[in-house]
Amino acid sequence: ARRAxxxxxxxxxxxxxxxxxxxxxxxxxxxxxxxxAESGAHGIGLLRSEFMFMNRExxxxxxxQARIYQDIVEAMDGDPVTIRVxxxxxxxxxxxxxxxxxxxxxxxxxxxxRGIRLLLRYPAxxxxxxxxxxxxxxxxPVRIMLPMVSVAAEVQAARExxxxxxxxxxxxxxxxxxxxxxxxxxxxETPAAALASPVLAQHADFFSIGTNDLTMYTLAADxxxxxxxxxxxxxEPAVLRLIHLTSSFxxxxxxxxxxxxxxxxxxxxxxxxxxxGIRQLSMHGNTVPLVKKAIxxxxxxxxxxxxxxxxxxxxxxxxxxxxxxxEA
Ligand code: PEP
Ligand code: MG
Numbered sequence: 001a002r003r004a005x006x007x008x009x010x011x012x013x014x015x016x017x018x019x020x021x022x023x024x025x026x027x028x029x030x031x032x033x034x035x036x037a038e039s040g041a042h043g044i045g046l047l048r049s050e051f052m053f054m055n056r057e058x059x060x061x062x063x064x065q066a067r068i069y070q071d072i073v074e075a076m077d078g079d080p081v082t083i084r085v086x087x088x089x090x091x092x093x094x095x096x097x098x099x100x101x102x103x104x105x106x107x108x109x110x111x112x113x114r115g116i117r118l119l120l121r122y123p124a125x126x127x128x129x130x131x132x133x134x135x136x137x138x139x140x141p142v143r144i145m146l147p148m149v150s151v152a153a154e155v156q157a158a159r160e161x162x163x164x165x166x167x168x169x170x171x172x173x174x175x176x177x178x179x180x181x182x183x184x185x186x187x188x189e190t191p192a193a194a195l196a197s198p199v200l201a202q203h204a205d206f207f208s209i210g211t212n213d214l215t216m217y218t219l220a221a222d223x224x225x226x227x228x229x230x231x232x233x234x235x236e237p238a239v240l241r242l243i244h245l246t247s248s249f250x251x252x253x254x255x256x257x258x259x260x261x262x263x264x265x266x267x268x269x270x271x272x273x274x275x276x277g278i279r280q281l282s283m284h285g286n287t288v289p290l291v292k293k294a295i296x297x298x299x300x301x302x303x304x305x306x307x308x309x310x311x312x313x314x315x316x317x318x319x320x321x322x323x324x325x326x327e328a
Contacts, residue, residue, distance in 0.1 A: 005289045009040035013292045016299045021274065023292055024082075024282040026260060030068065033075050036285040040292065043079035045208065045282020046145070046260040047072065049129070050092055059100060059125060065132030073140040080141040082208070082282075083133050084187065085126060087147035089114025091223070100125070110216070115148025115187075120157050130165045138176040143183045145208060150192040155203040159184055189213035189261075194242035197249040207250055208282070211261025215239050233316040234263040240276060240310055240319070247277035258282055267294035268323045274298060275307025302326065 013021045024045030025036040036044065052060050052068060060068075073081050090110040101122055106112035119126040133144055146158050162184060169177055188194050189210030197207065211234045216222060218239050221231035233239075243259065250257035258280035263269050265283030267290045273281065274295065283291060306326050310319045 008289045008292055009038070011292070011296065013295050015274065015295055015303070016297070017301070019274070019300045020279070021295050022258075022280040023288050023295075024080075024258070024260075024280070025285040025288060026265075026282050027072070027285075030072065032285055033072060037075065037077075039285040039288040041079075041285060041288045043076055043141075044072070044081045045258055045280070047081060047083045049084055049086055050088065053086060053088065053100075059128065062128050062132045062135075065129060066135040069133055069136030069142075070139050073136050073142060076140060078140060080143055082143040082145050082185070083136075084145040084147055085116075085119060085129050085133075087115045087187075089118055089148075110222070116146045116154045116158060117148065120154065120161075123161055126158070126161055127165050130162055131169055134166060134169055134177060134182070135175055137178040137182045141182075142178075143185060143206065145206075146184070146186045146204075147210075148189060148213070149186040149200070149204075150190045152196065152199050152203050155184075155186060155200065159203070185256075187213075187260075188246050188257075190217050191242060194246045197246045198253070201249065201253045201255045204255070207246060207255060207257040209243055209246055209257065209259045209261065209278075211239065211243070211259060211263040214242060214261065218242060230316075234261065235269070235310075235316040235319040235323075237311060237313050237315070237319065240272070240307075243273070243278070244276045244307070244311060251277055256280065265291060267291050268327055270294040271298040271303040271306055271326055272310055272319075272323060274300065275303035275305070275310075 013023045023041055024043050025039055025041035026046040027036060027044050028048045029051050052065060069083060133142060136142060149155060166181055183205035185206035186204040187210045188207050193200060215232055215234040219231050219236060223232050225232060247257050259273055259278050260282040264281040265287035270291050306322060309322050313319045
């Protein structure tokens, strides 16, 4: 089985009828780098930068961050690295927030100050991180991604910060910068972002659909609902509709869209996502070969029929049954 997986690593992620799909890896902790390099992934589609801010009393400074990003960019050896700026808040270490920021805890953190909202309220945090990312971008292809976007104004404001940081860095001596600004994209993980994707496409350079949060916010259901209440399910047709909407709008205006939530790493869901118009997936490095195998066994026409049936299905369970049938 190991030999078969190693062979798979060199084969393209292409459907039986020749549709190419790009597979990338999510990186949550730096030790995963070696595994990702072995996985056959073409770059990092989601670098969750939260690890740098955990278990510390103060935020890492620009030099520290720049070194960490640069190491990752160099290890990827020319493949793109998509760095998501800090997505702090909600399920992500809310308690530690107070060590950085003078906010009182919110009654409802998932609907409160998290992701881009928090960064725009504390721009110094964002400026330091963007400066470090821009410096790392001199060493290989980098993309910058904003978490938890819900309206275009957030993208505009973040781009203004990016340009300000870029100009400031250009005046500094002894640092190397890339020739041009890296692409600035957004996570599509709120229903608002999916529904407003035609507007957001005018401000963002790429989309990446975060099905974990998109599922939670679409169904208004936390992942930690009591057992027996399985409302939280990315296969729920309402969630699939938002994925389809986003990929359709993206195709119309020619903006790149990937899926980087857990759903992207489920081999049996790959044909469904292809059928919904997705051609780029980012997942845990371990699952890249398995998803590739599923893609190589699929034909696009069958994927599109599957997606049409899933969008019209009455429930997540019904979609699961369709996926099982398609696999058999
Ligand atoms: C998501 O929400 O799907 C996602 C990829 O981001 P995270 O899991 O880090 O919230
Ligand atoms: Mg998310």
